[in-house]
Amino acid sequence: MALQLTQQDKCQSDTNIPSSVDRESVAFNNNSRKRKQHDNELDFLNERFDRQLTEWDKQIQDCMTSTANAIAQILIKFSKITQKKLNDIEKSLQFVSERQEVLDNRLLSVEAAVSRVGVLENKINGLEYKLSTMEQQARHCNIEISNMPERRGENLLSTVEMLGNLIKCPIRSMDVVEIHRVPHADQKNSRPKNIIIKLTSRILRDNILSAYRACAKKGLDSSQLSIAGTPRTIYLNEHLTLSNKILFRQSREAAKKHEFKFVWVKHGVILVRKSETSPIFAIRCSDDISKIK
Template identity: 50%
Template sequence: MSLQRTPPGKFASDTDIPATLDIGFVNSRKRKQPDCDGAQTLDCIERLSKTISNELTKITSTLTDINNKMTKLQNDNININKSLGETNERLSEIEKSLNFLSERQDGFETRLKALEGQITRTPDLTIQLATIENKISLMEQQARQCNLEISNIKERRGENLVQIVENLGNIIKQPIRAADVVAVHRVPHADQNNKRPKNIIVKFTSRILRDNFISASRTTKGLNSTMLSITGSPAPVYVNEHLTLNNKILFRQSREAAKKHGFRDHNTSGRRDGGGVLVAVQRELRARPAQAARTRLRLQPARASSRSRPLGIKIGELLIHN
């Protein structure tokens, strides 16, 4: 298909455009170029990427630390809750123990009140105890009713105590056979510092034989160790009843009180000096060492009697007539 030209005369413009035109009046400008070329752009992008990556790394590290701390706080919270639970259990056990102790204390107080009531209801407990001790002392003394005690005889190795008793009986004119002696032995003194010879305890077959032996020894004047053919300097020999330790102390204190107040024992002639009875009364007996036994002494007048009476010993009372 062939092109057709515009018909002439239709337009005011000249259709014949010259090949050369003067275009000096036209302004021309260059096209705006970018600040950097492609390499610089890639470098900028890379640096920006590194910066972002570093910041992201820091943020990630910070978030990791925060996460770790939160985990640690959670663990600490769990441990704290566990410790609080154990503490509560211990407090509960302590509370139970305190309640138990309080109940026991209440029980103790109740029992103590009951005991106090019993003590209040038995004001004579001390008297009852003294009575029991007196009975025991009496039984001990009765167990020795066939015994006598020989004092101040020098000890010798291999000595024959039965022979000594027989010789003593011959001297006081109260013959003793070996068959009359149940037992004979020496006993140590209650006071360990006492340097005197140990006393000889003799148990006879009967109380009558014992009493006759004591009476015969008291009628013998100047009884000493020389009469028994014991070598050494003469020493007085004493023959007495075998008293218990408490009765010995009581007897000694009564004799001291009698001497202090001018009382005298019976003499062999039957003559008496003065008149009266010394009564030593033990009203309260307490648990104490025998060496520290205490007695209460009471003096009272007595009627004169024409008949002489021997020294009498009684548990709780020691009577010395003169």
């Protein structure tokens, strides 16, 4: 006989199951579902992260490849440019080297020419000195009278004879080879033109100059020669060349600056002495002026 269950029996449960077991079973089921859900999420995240890493790795590889290619292209271009620059520099250095060689050769030629010029200059200076010495020697019988007043129709020979009588050293007409006035180098010079007297001997010239120096200490002017007008002091000196006159003037200026007492000319040579007890030295060229100090 079959048992018939009522509708109520179908819905009824075992009332003998403890409530605590029921709760534990529910909690276990819930926890199981949560762990499964959590594991699924981790797997999903891991899978997604792996895909992302793979994608990043691919991007990095692509970037590294493109960067390497770009660097390779840059290096190739740089190598070509560098090689071109090096070639240009090599050509420039070769040109500079060739130019330097040309300049060195020219410099050697110039130095050789300069050395020859130096030798020639020394020879020229020597010749100029000899010529100046010869010009001065040609005047060794001459006397130069300066500051003598000029007169129209003057008789220079008669004036010179009077001058010889005044200084007590007679000058005869037969002793005079030539006498004349010479123009000044500076045309603006208003002083009387100098008188040049060429005598028959240097001994006579030296005697006249010695007599003049002795008389000049007392004073010698144009009024003593019966020359009308304002009296002028008359000077007698050896007849110097133009270069020696300039050198004489420079020597006097230097002597005045450095307080030298004596500067004079003897036989065409400029002599200098600082004091009565100092040594005498000669000034023969402009370089010798440095001795006056």
